[in-house]
Amino acid sequence: MMINMFIGVIMAGSRQGVLNYSSKLESTQRLHFSRHRSQARHRGEQYLLTFEQYIELWADVWHLKGRGSTNYCMTRRDTSLPWCVDNCRTMLRSEHLTLTKSGRRSAPPPQTPFDEWEIPDEIKHRL
Numbered sequence: 594m595m596i597n598m599f600i601g602v603i604m605a606g607s608r609q610g611v612l613n614y615s616s617k618l619e620s621t622q623r624l625h626f627s628r629h630r631s632q633a634r635h636r637g638e639q640y641l642l643t644f645e646q647y648i649e650l651w652a653d654v655w656h657l658k659g660r661g662s663t664n665y666c667m668t669r670r671d672t673s674l675p676w677c678v679d680n681c682r683t684m685l686r687s688e689h690l691t692l693t694k695s696g697r698r699s700a701p702p703p704q705t706p707f708d709e710w711e712i713p714d715e716i717k718h719r720l
Contacts, residue, residue: 650678659686661686
């Protein structure tokens with residue numbers, strides 16, 4: 594009777610269909626890869642990286658990955674090309690933000706201040 598209860602506890606604790614990776618690090622890496630690929634596809638960007646290529650690109654700086662300016666992020670050299678090994682690199686987020694703000698990448702055009710707008714005569718009387 595005790596053996597049956599013990600086996601029942603073991604069977605109840607196992608979850609079928611759940612992937613068990615060799616380490617917590619690999620599990621975290623696969624989660625980040627999956628999110629990265631999903632976000633690229635959501636934005637309509639072609640994604641050609643495999644999990645192994647993704648990890649190889651992050652090899653030296655995985656522990657520095659994050660959202661702070663002193664952390665690292667992955668970016669494409671040419672945003673018109675897909676996410677692939679030859680077009681991707683990891684860099685400091687502060688450097689990435691500098692490139693984005695300088696207009697090297699696609700950034701919105703600067704806004705014209707309201708004072709410089711010409712208001713048509715037929716609308717001026719409403720103001």
